[in-house]
Amino acid sequence: MKLRRFFSVLMAAGLVASSLAGCGGSAGTSAGGDNADTQKTAENGKKGPNGETLAAEQVAHGMQFHVVTFDTAQAGDSESGSFFLATCEGLFRENKGVLENTGCEKYEISDDGLTYTFHLRKNKWSDGVEVVASQYKDAVERVLNVDLACPYAFFAFPIKNAENYYNGKCGFDEVGVEAVDDYTLKFTLEAPEPYFIDKLAYTMFDPIRVDNIEKYGDTYGTDAMQVLSCGPYMVQEYTASQSTVLVKNPEYWDAEHVYLDEIDLQQIDETATQFQLFEAGQLDFVPASGDYLKKWDEAASEGKCQLYIDKDVSTQYFAFNTQESCPSGLMQNAKIRKAVAYTFDSQTFIDSVYNSxxxxxxxxxxxxxxxxxxxxxxxxxxxxxxxxxxxxxxPEKLKALFHEGLKELGKDTDDLSTITLQFLGYGETTIEKDIEQYVVQRIQDNLGVKVKLNIVGDFGLANAAQLAGEFDLCMLGWGADYNDPMTFIDIFRTGGGSNYGKYSSEKYDQILDQLATEQDNDKRMKLYGEAESILIRDDAAIKPLLYRDKHSYINNRFHNFQYPVFGGKYEFKYAYIVEE
Structure with a gap:
């Protein structure tokens, strides 16, 4: 692995932190994998896809993915999605915003829009086993296993009898997914769904190896070294919260057009360290940060690096725990939630935390x-x-609304300072501390209630605390998985795996049921608007903060590295390093 140069720059800068100790990671190789040295393909004079001369060393350096799970059935976040974009190959893969046939060579859709037939490409897992249709079918059965409580199980509900199977009303043999033969896969839907193909590009529909899952039992999904790859890269080394090394998968069907031999990822918490490493050429890409925007936008304009700016399809918001069991025992009331929500001003939040x-x-x-x-x-x-x-x-109007909610709960008081709300946050970066300070100041200044900060160490711990409901409010983000409002609206269906505030509304769920079969786009537009208003204005289950963008800097030598529109944050398959 090529970590020696990376580590020496940290030493020279005097920036070695405890989080980077032992950055060599775990020894060993993934199942079926060879040593990375046997996979080097780049040679002096080799050409890239556009005729560029490739560097002899095709090793990319980035920051560690904060992967929540290494189980495709449980993945529901963009960091885990990035890992699986590198190591898995589903039916489709996004390339510059366009879905390409990858796991399948071609497909047909019946005239009534109910039957999808896929003709699979010949591909292999990293241990040499063939990828076959039954492994896609196994993926659907696994994600519909109610005992696993997979957050994206609802993605499969449009498949015939999938929801019935999930609810124990039929056997899996009645679900509309069929492995016709080793290389033909068929889905049958309950009703036409205009974005079903887009859904099939998502991680949960990637093929799985049941034998590998059974090998690790209950521990499966906890360690990257357990993952068998059928994608462009496989795992060579992994140390949680420290480092990951991915190497080219020689069994991958399109290995000829995978140019990077190795991807080295390191945990780097401090923004200042990230930009020093980027400036030294030891990080190949870095996300823009408020304090560094002007400097690096100017550097890009001078040709010192590539500037990547694009629209995004993700929203950041505060979510409220709507259950009576929330820490304060108050957030089940919509008026109290709304009073807290309206203490937050989206523009001042952006200005104070993200430099506008x-x-x-x-x-x-x-x-x-x-x-x-x-x-x-x-x-x-x-x-x-x-x-x-x-x-x-x-503040007067906000306090009056808050008091109305307290009266409805029979808990009104003249002294709001006796009330404490709990905010769940994670990490100790500059931005995270700014968020915490903003939350405390806005609530206390506008309502006079106290705020207790519950700050956990990392994203994984925060996710566990969110699932456990250990908050009155927390900050979340959601990125679209496909190009339709349903990708946002159905998060908040009763019982949804990513519905951390446990919001439940019969009226909201009824609208989602209507949308499941409605084909008229004008009617669908109206129904989405009604659902969004119920969620945010009527019930104040969340408080939207900002629409994100994509703004980052990329090493001039690093070409065709992509930020997908949907799914994962990073796409390495098409990337390569040119000779300077």
Whole structure:
């Protein structure tokens, strides 16, 4: 592995932190994998896809993925998605915003829109075993196993009898997924779904190896070294919260067009360290940060690095624990949630935390998401933009609303300072501390109640605390998985795996049921608007903060590295390093 140069720059800068100790990672190779040295393919004079001369050493350096799970059935976040983009090959893969046939060579859709037949490409796992249709079928059965409580199980519900099977009403043999033969896979739906192909590009539909899962039993998904790869890269080394080394998978069907031999990822917490390493050429890409925007935008304009700017389809928001069991015992009341929500001003949040980088949000669904050929956000007004202005920076009105909620609960008090709300955060970076300070200041200044900070160490611990409901409010983000508002709206269905606040509304669920069979795009647009208003304005289950963008810097030598629109954050398959 090529970590020696990376580590020496940290030493020279005097920036070696305890989190980077032992950055060599775990020894060993993934199942079926050879030593990375046997896989080097780059040679002086070798050409890239556009005729560039490739560097002899095709090793990319990036920051460690904060992977929540190494089980495709349990993955529901973009960091885990990035890992599986590197190590798995599903039916489709996004390339510069366009879905390409990868795991399948071609497919047909029946005239009634109910039957999808896929003809699979010949591919192999990293241990040489063939990828076959039954492994895709096994993936669907696993994600529908109710005992696993997979967060994206609902993605499969449009498949015939999938929801019935999930609820124990039929056997899996009645579910509309069939391995016709080793290289033919068929799905049958309950009703036509315009974005079903987009869903099939998501991690949960990637093929799985049941024999490998059974090998590790209950521990499966906890360690990257357990993962068998059928994608462009496989895991060579992994140390949790420290480092990961991915190497080219020689068994991959398109290995000829995978140029990187190795991807070295390191945990680097401090923004200053990230940019020093990037400037020294020891990180190949780095996300923009408020304090560094001007300097590096100017550097890019001078040709010192590549500037990547693009629209995004992700929203950042505060979520409220709507259960009576929440730490304060108060957030089950919609008026209390709304009073807390309206203490937060999207624009001041962006200004104070992100140096004015993003766009203020007063809705859940981002711009750039469409219903048919119409952009949703251009057709449907953000549901709380007008109402929020009535409460903005008005402590008296906010306190009055808060008191109304307390009275409904039979818990009113003249002294709001006796009430404490608990905010769940994680990590100790500059941005995370700014968020914590913002939350405390806005709530205390506008409502007079106290805020207790519950700060956990990392994303994994925060995710566990969110699932356990150990918060009154926490900050979350959601990136679209496909190009339709449903990718945002169905998060908050009763019992949804990513519905951390346990929001439940019969009226909201009924609208989702209507949308499941509605084919008229104008009617679907209206229904999405109704659902969004119920969620955010009527019930105040969340408070939207901002619509994100993609803004980063890439080493001039590092070409065709991509930030996918949907799914994972990073795509390495098409990347390569040119000779300087």
């Amino acid at each position: 980088r993003y766009t203020a949000a007063y809705g859940l669904v981002t711009p750039n998401i469409k219903v048919g050929d119409k952009e949703y956000r251009s057709e449907v007004a953000e549901p709380i933009k007008e109402e929020y202005s009535e409460y903005a920076n008005n």
